[in-house]
Amino acid sequence: MSEQQQGKGQQQGKGQQQGKSGGKGDAFVTAITSQAEDYSRWYLDVVLRAELADYTPGLKGCMTIRPYGYAIWERIQLLLDARLKATGHVNAYFPLFIPESLLMKEAEHVEGFAPEVAWVTHGGKEKLEERLAIRPTSEVIIGTMYAKWLQSWRDLPILINQWANVVRWEKVTRPFLRTTEFLWQEGHTVHETEAEAEEETRKILGVYKEFVETELAMPVIDGQKSDAEKFAGAAKTYSIEALMGDGRALQAGTSHNLGQNFAKAFDIKFQGRDKVEQHAWTTSWGVSTRLIGGLIMVHGDDSGLVLPPNIAPYQVVIVPIPRGDWRETVLPHAQAIKAQLVAAGVRVMLDDRDAYTPGWKFADWEMRGVPVRLEIGPKDIEKQQVVLARRDTREKAFVAMDGLVAHVQGWLADIQASLFAKAQQVREERTHYTESYEEFKALMAGTRPGLVYAPWCDDATVEAQVKTETQATIRNYPFVAPPAEGKVCFVTGRPATVVACFAKAY
RNA sequence: CGGGGCGUAGCUCAGCCUGGUAGAGCGCUCGCUUUGGGAGCGAGAAGUCGCAGGUUCGAAUCCUGUCGCCCCGACCA
Structure with a gap:
């Protein structure tokens, strides 16, 4: 039970551990730059380390x-x-x-x-x-x-x-x-x-x-x-x-x-x-x-990818804990659990590789964003239970073998819902409405500018000016937005015809 | 396309300034011991120094060109 150390110390992927000093909280993730340090590099590290894509030698711009x-x-x-x-x-x-x-x-x-x-x-x-x-x-x-x-x-x-x-x-x-x-x-x-x-x-x-x-x-x-x-x-x-x-x-x-x-x-x-x-x-x-x-x-954090269960290639990774002749004692149980989950329509990876330790596998699959990890070792088999761990919250729980499939399915549904809720909350926190160009400029100059809604006169010349001055572009005129009637354009002061959503864009 | 940075072992990099024929850590292979948060010891394999020219008796090192990657701009459903 001493593996509780990492706790759940992170929320929105703010700068977490850097993984160099070998303390307690930073036992994993040495391969990925933190988001706070350099978001672009974090992104590239995730793509490469999680083995989503790779560069092709000699061929520019293609992956x-x-x-x-x-x-x-x-x-x-x-x-x-x-x-x-x-x-x-x-x-x-x-x-x-x-x-x-x-x-x-x-x-x-x-x-x-x-x-x-x-x-x-x-x-x-x-x-x-x-x-x-x-x-x-x-x-x-x-x-x-x-x-x-x-x-x-x-x-x-x-x-x-x-x-x-x-x-x-x-x-x-x-x-x-x-x-x-x-x-x-x-x-x-x-x-x-x-x-x-x-x-x-x-x-x-x-x-x-x-x-x-x-x-x-x-x-x-x-x-x-x-x-x-x-x-x-x-x-x-x-x-x-x-x-x-x-x-x-x-x-x-x-x-x-x-x-x-x-x-x-x-x-x-x-x-x-x-x-x-x-x-x-x-x-x-x-x-x-x-x-x-x-x-x-949207979902990734400093440990790497976080995949919503509906889109994850593997929803559950099973890591058997090797002890003695574990291939005889532990592996059959892991295989049986996999069969049950697969029969219930869950996408499962059973990581029975000999060459890696459990700790290594934990970190590796976390980096790849697998929503749920299932550990099973000799102690669990005795107690007719397994250990489940959530990728998104890092929550861990001992779960009885009896009713396991339903429990896992419950977790998957909950992870799917809470990832959406969390993303929605982050977006709301970073969505602003303004009628002042000064405030707009200040918002766009911030580290994480977000979305800014503003009443707008729908003039391409002014749009270009805003882009030059702030790097922000109109993402779209949202279907759901405050009314423009009676408002004036936040840049020109002319009557507004629509409320536009501005942001710095990829 | 403009400005800046970087290309040396699979990865991260040292070596370059001051030319003398290539190193470390991690990873990888084999063996033994291990395995509940990135295991330990021992042995071993591995690099046309991005590529092409040039200077030189001799180039990873100096010069020119070129390709690729990263960052910032411009451009872009």
Whole structure:
């Protein structure tokens, strides 16, 4: 019982132990920089040490997603894909390449993406007649196909999603948050009316919000993007925005109402109920591997990753305590427990590696964010119990073997809920409302700036000025916000038309 | 793309200033003892010094270029 020393001394991941002096509270974590010391390095340390991703020698800005990181992505795929299917969408796959002539068709779109498009100029040794863009997003190629398929209003709506990789030639990259190549899903739909396209756009944003909050336990702000921040070629863009541990915002998903812009550029037309040929209304929407970056930063602490049970590749890690011929005496019990948990639908890792001590395994799986650790040793077997330990609160408990599965499931549900509640509380603490630009500047100059709501005159010039002066950008115009009526813009003093949410962003 | 920093064993780094042919700790392999919060002892393997040129009798070390990573800006769904 002497292993109670580490206690539960940490709350929001404030600077905890540094792990160099070998005292008591700092028995683990020597490999990860503390958040307080350097948040960026903390983030990179977690990504690398938890083996989520790794750099690829000689290849700039691209990461290899390692099995443990990819397993998280697979959970995201599984859980989101089910929701997209449930709302009537089907999956398909479109080509990676986009002929230059096609890409040029939508002017605003081209201009928006031109700086980050990668080009293929040769096939083997021969120079291509026409350059091929590697898709930075697939509106163009998918729109081209839709134009081919669509004839009648009876063909509508078209509701297709694809899981794919895209490439954007970014100048500054960070694993998961911004990489040259990344994985995502992109939905592309076609509708008969403007209203239906708008409904779809908003519906998907709702799906994203519910998915991210329920499964990733990440509270998000849903709202509409300002014109300056909207997708190149869209009529309207909506987003969900999450607040990270360092007080900066992360765009976690976007949904675009493309109006008829792409329909006109790519000839997506149909004969309507009124027998008149007309352009369709399209939407597109996506979330990416960036969500993994968000997960790390919303829940992680100085010991590493903290994963919500719904998304964790392993929800429980079983660490058998070796004593004597433990493979004969302890391991069978561990295996039996694993079988029970697996039968109940719990994702379990039984760490029976000989080469590592229990203490080493504890620290290792903590760093990887496994929600619940289950220890079982000779003493426990005698008493018909196990030791359970929570990753998020570090709480430990002796739990009877009898009713163990239900107990574990209870813990998992509780961890999922409390991670969300805690993230929500942190966000509330760091969300402010102001009508004063001076106060706004002061807030943005803080170490963990957070979100600031303010009445706004909706002028792109002023938006640019605020960005220059404070580095803050408009994340979105939240659906849920104080009313703007009767208020004046906090920068210009002109009548406010909307309340905007500002933040420094990733 | 601009400013700054860094590339030496799997990892963290020393060596570079003042050229003489590469080291430590951790990790890894083998053996024994261990194992309830990152185990101990013994033996061992491991590096084209990011890459390419140049100077030199001789380059990890000096010079030039280049690639990659990190930080700060600019740019960016």
